[in-house]
Amino acid sequence: MLLIGQDHPHLLQSLEVRVGEEGEPYAVRTRFGWTVNGPVRNAGVVSLMNFSAFISNNSDARLEHQLKRFWEIEGTTTADEISMSKEDKDVMQLWDETTELHDGHYGMRIPFKKQPANLPNNRLMAERRLTSLGARLSRDPASNEEYKAGIEELIRQGYEVRSIREM
Secondary structure, X not given: OOOOOOOOHHHHOOOEEEOOOOXXXXXXXXXXXXXXXXXXXXXXXXXXXXXXXXXXXXXXXXXXXXXXXXXXXXXXXXXXXXXXXXXXXXXXXXHHHHOEXXXXXXXXXXXXXXXXXXXXXXXXXXXXXHHHHHHHHHHXXXXXXXXXXXXXXXXXXXXXXXXXXXX
């Protein structure tokens, strides 16, 4: 939550103050909850930077209700609603325009940030990873059997794709 402006100073009045030793942070309870203020110590050295933190125990449901009501009156979204960013809207538009049905499967374009996408040729890296996988599976028969079973299940479910050599 964010408090913008201070046109109602009575809301920030201290209801309770908790202090420690001289030079240590202190806590102040307001109608919004607790705030912690004071110097930051790092290994016993006081830095020039101070901090202020807000701690809420979520016990003030009335305030939350009033804030939601304010947003409803203003005609904007509430905290419970999800709003989409410009990028989200662009992706949804791309998918609306490019979604196609092929043999019972939907295909949609990948929303790359740059169009056309700059996809380098990574065949060499893929071959190295395949060689590494083969070496690892040859050293571990249990993993090899588990891998084979997983691939066979994918083929059985219809996810088979032509190999690079067949293309």
